[in-house]
Each structure stands twice: as C-alpha cells, then as structure tokens.
Amino acid sequence: MKPTRALLVAVLLAGCARAPVAPPPAATDNAASWYRVAAAAGTKVLAIDAAQSLIAVTVRRGGPLARLGHDHVVASRNVTGFVAPAAGRADFSFRLDQMSVDEPALRKEAGLDTTPSPAAIEGTRANMLAKVLDAERFPLVALRADAVVGKPVRLAITLHGVTRTVDAAALVEEGNGAVTASGTLQLRQSDFGIVPMSVMGGALTVHDALELRYRIVAR
Numbered sequence: 001m002k003p004t005r006a007l008l009v010a011v012l013l014a015g016c017a018r019a020p021v022a023p024p025p026a027a028t029d030n031a032a033s034w035y036r037v038a039a040a041a042g043t044k045v046l047a048i049d050a051a052q053s054l055i056a057v058t059v060r061r062g063g064p065l066a067r068l069g070h071d072h073v074v075a076s077r078n079v080t081g082f083v084a085p086a087a088g089r090a091d092f093s094f095r096l097d098q099m100s101v102d103e104p105a106l107r108k109e110a111g112l113d114t115t116p117s118p119a120a121i122e123g124t125r126a127n128m129l130a131k132v133l134d135a136e137r138f139p140l141v142a143l144r145a146d147a148v149v150g151k152p153v154r155l156a157i158t159l160h161g162v163t164r165t166v167d168a169a170a171l172v173e174e175g176n177g178a179v180t181a182s183g184t185l186q187l188r189q190s191d192f193g194i195v196p197m198s199v200m201g202g203a204l205t206v207h208d209a210l211e212l213r214y215r216i217v218a219r
Contacts, residue, residue, distance in 0.1 A: 031091040031144070035082050048081040048092050049178065052217040055079055055094065058110045063198075063205040070116040072124050073106045074099050081143075083218055092216070093142040096135040101125045110211075132189075132197055133160060162192040182215040 039045050056075040076099050081092020100106075102121045116124070129135040142158040156165045168185045187210045189196050197206040 031082075031093075031142075034089075035084065035091070038084050038087060043084050043086055046083040046085070046179070046218040048079055048083075049217040049219050050078055050080050052178075052180075052215075053077070053079040054215045056106050056110070056213050058112075058211040058213075060207045060209075060211075061204065062207050063200075063203050065200065065203040066205075069204050070114045070120060070124075071110075071112045072102055072116070072121075073110050073112065074101050074128065075103060075106055076100075076141075079216065088146060090145040091143070093140050095139055096133055096141065097129060097139060101128070127197060132194060137161070157187070157192075159192045160194050164191050178217050178219045180215065180217045182213070184211065184213045186210065187212055 035045055054075060054077055056073055059072045059074065061069040061071055076094040078098045079092055079094045081090065083090040101124055102116055138160050140158075144156045144158075146154055146156075153167075154165050155168055156163055164187075166185060166187070169183050171182050173180045188208050189206075189210060190208050196208050198204070
C-alpha cells in the first residue's frame, strides 16, 4: 500500500475489474443518466459504499471574541456515487440536510478543545443550513473527477450553485474487495459565493477557510 499524489479517483480509475452496478438513487440526474448508459454498454462501474465513506469539514471560529464561540465539525456519512475506471470518470454527492454536526468522535479526531452544548449544536446546524448554505435552494454538494493520461486529475466541486475545480492528494489502499482513498484539502467559502457567518459586528466570526478530510470507499 503506497501513497499517491492524485485525487481519490486516480486509483479508482486505475481499472479494478468489477461487474457493472446501477448508479445510486441520490446521484444527480445528469450523472446518473451517463452511468446508466455506460453500464448498459458494458462499462465497468464501481459504487461508492456510503456506509464506509465519510466527508468531514472543520469550521473554525475567529474574531476578538472567538473565545466565546466554538469550532465545529460537520460531516456527511451519506456519500453516494460511482466510478467508471475505463472512462476516467467519477461522480459522487451528498445532501447538506443529512450532515451531522459535532459528533464527539469527529471533534476528538479534529483536535477541538471545547464542548458545545446541545443547544449550540442545534443552533449551528440551523444557521448553517438556512443562513449560510441556503440548503433549501442548493440541497446537494456534487463532485466530479476526470482523469486524462499524462495530466493531473481534476476535481470539480459544485456547492451553493457554484462550481470550482481543485487538485487534491490521496492515500489509496486496496484490499478486501474495495478501494479506499483518504486525504485532506482546504476550501474557501467565499470561492463558492458563501458569506462566512459573523455576529456582534464581526466580534465573533467563522473563518473563510474550511478544512476538509475524506475517506471514500468504492466496491
């Protein structure tokens, strides 16, 4: 098992032979249609194992009164998607309203040193979905990776109605009939047209930069 400087899909696209599978129902319509056609034509497709996959985002506080607030971890354990190795393509997505906020184990893994109350956690979730992410209008975060021989793999992230492309790195492992990719990257809310939360005239704010870590399992 060796690390590789590529997106999580770089090894998923390396060509693990599997029988075609139907795309998951949570996939975006256009992507789902593409994979259905590809699978019907005999293209090998791997499915993301939602039960074993995780995307977690650490959101940090700032401002003169930062000590009065908390850092938070929001996470999705409902990532769905699929990979077509021979086509050099992977798509996956998750719903914002299914994200958890401040699971104790994830806070510990992120090294956070405060313990928000249940009321603070619920308030964070409500503000995140309604005031920051506008989850009613933009319920899905969609990601697409494309690989071309001789070129870096590119990850396109669609969030809040805005798509941005980034490079990322992954530690890829294979075994027990699955391919697992894990890694970290940083994103800025403002790159997606999101205004970071701020209260008390900016005395307590949320940093623009987000720390994202992922573990994606495909079978």
